[in-house]
Amino acid sequence: MSLFHLSSLAEIAAAEWDALLPDDQPFLRHAFLLTLEESGSVRAENGWQPDHLLWRENGRLRAALPGYRKRNSWGEYVFDHAWADACQRAGIAYYPKWLGAIPFSPVTGARLLGSAEAAAALLAALPEALGQHGLSGAHINFTTPQDNDLLQQQPDWLARLGVQYHWHNRGYRDFQDFLDSLMSRKRKQLRKEREQVTGSGFTFDWYRGDALREDQWDFVYTCYASTYAVRGQHPYLTRDFFSLLAARMPHAIRVVIASLQGQPAAMAFYLRDSTTLYGRYWGCLAEFDRLHFETCFYQGMAFAIAEGLQRFDAGAQGEHKLVRGFEPRLTHSWHYLCHEGLRAAVADFLQQERAGVRAWADEARASLPYRRGD
Structure with a gap:
């Protein structure tokens, strides 16, 4: 031994x-x-x-x-x-x-x-x-x-x-079903945040790991690295990590890209297994009000509901998640x-x-x- x-x-x-x-x-x-x-x-x-x-x-x-x-x-x-x-x-x-x-x-x-x-x-x-x-x-x-x-x-x-x-999917039929489980004031707040983003013209497209081209992975990495650059830090992951992982574990990767007038503006990188969605990285090319909440939280919650996943782990920290239904x-x-x-x-x-x-x-x-x- x-x-x-x-x-x-x-x-x-x-x-x-x-x-x-x-x-x-x-x-x-x-x-x-x-x-x-x-x-x-x-x-x-x-x-x-x-x-x-x-x-x-x-x-x-x-x-x-x-x-x-x-x-x-x-x-x-x-x-x-x-x-x-x-x-x-x-x-x-x-x-x-x-x-x-x-x-x-x-x-x-x-x-x-x-x-x-x-x-x-x-x-x-x-x-x-x-x-x-x-x-x-x-x-x-x-x-x-x-x-x-x-x-x-x-x-x-x-x-x-x-x-x-973490957010828990209690068998919701759709996002509206989740909203109906909230107190009235909070339900209105979340609906207003979503409407503000979509009303600004943003659209959202989901991709599996093997559905993204290399130029799209370039965009993903640029957004990811920008979240560190604004704090004067170097990103932990290299550009090669994303392409290598997409080749080896495409089934586990999900990426949502937010576009404005047909041009990519932000992204969120997720991993998943049979029960849970994991929100990992996010980034945007410019600041847009409430876009982070939609891309990183509401899109992920809607995806978990549609896929029948039990839980959404959107990452460490973030007490602001509480008002959006994430539980300690x-x-x-x-x-x-x-x-x-x-x-x-x-x-x-x-x-x-x-x-x-x-x-x-x-x-x-x-x-x-x-x-x-x-």
Whole structure:
């Protein structure tokens, strides 16, 4: 029984990796993770050095954990910058660290792949491996309830809570059926926002991943990159990522392009599986009032209804989603810190933070726009 490290998903066959997956969520698939690497979106130079963990028994792959050695905390969406800053002031090395996550994708999903028994053995072997490789700790983000059960049985792992906002399809016949479930004032607000956009002349076209031409992918990337440019940042993903993923996983990709007078003006990039639509990236060539809400929220909700999907995860953060029917959902991450003093300090902080997060989630649920009793 042994713990193995992979410096690239190319070192393992896709069929062997994908055989461990519990569902069809696209972010976990070998093709998705390998595309991040081969497109240059994930690499040691930008702080994401692939270091995937495998657990083998008698040569047979029994468990796996996608992971990376990190020299910064960018692109994780579970924010530990304050911990890193405290370590720097105290003369404690916080980087490099090890992270079990899907890069740039704050989406809850399986992290401990394979049998529960083998995954527990992998976790038990991880602390020793951290010391051998000079890593300050391990962090596993956006875990499932099954992962949480395994992690809470391991000593010294610290639990952290966060909040996202997801929309649930309660068997709506169409978008109007959803609107009818809202309080009158909120229903009028959403209808007014949609009418404002369509009244300005915008039209919307949906495409599967293999239906877009390369010049259209150029447009998608230009819009995506612009959302970072306005903040003075470089985009995480490269242009090659989009074309490579479209070739490898076209069935999982959906893109909606908003056009004005026949000219593309904005886009939203989605991924999907059999139950859920995931809103990932958005961008526009100019600012248009309410266009973001229509392209990223209402179009996605209407698509989920039409396709019979159960849930729409439109991305991290965004309390403005509450008034549009997105409900608070607790997210989980886990943290193992080798330095005992740091571990004790973070444990105290997380205990207080968890109480605050739960209180906020309860308050947010009370402000949802649904008619009482629905």
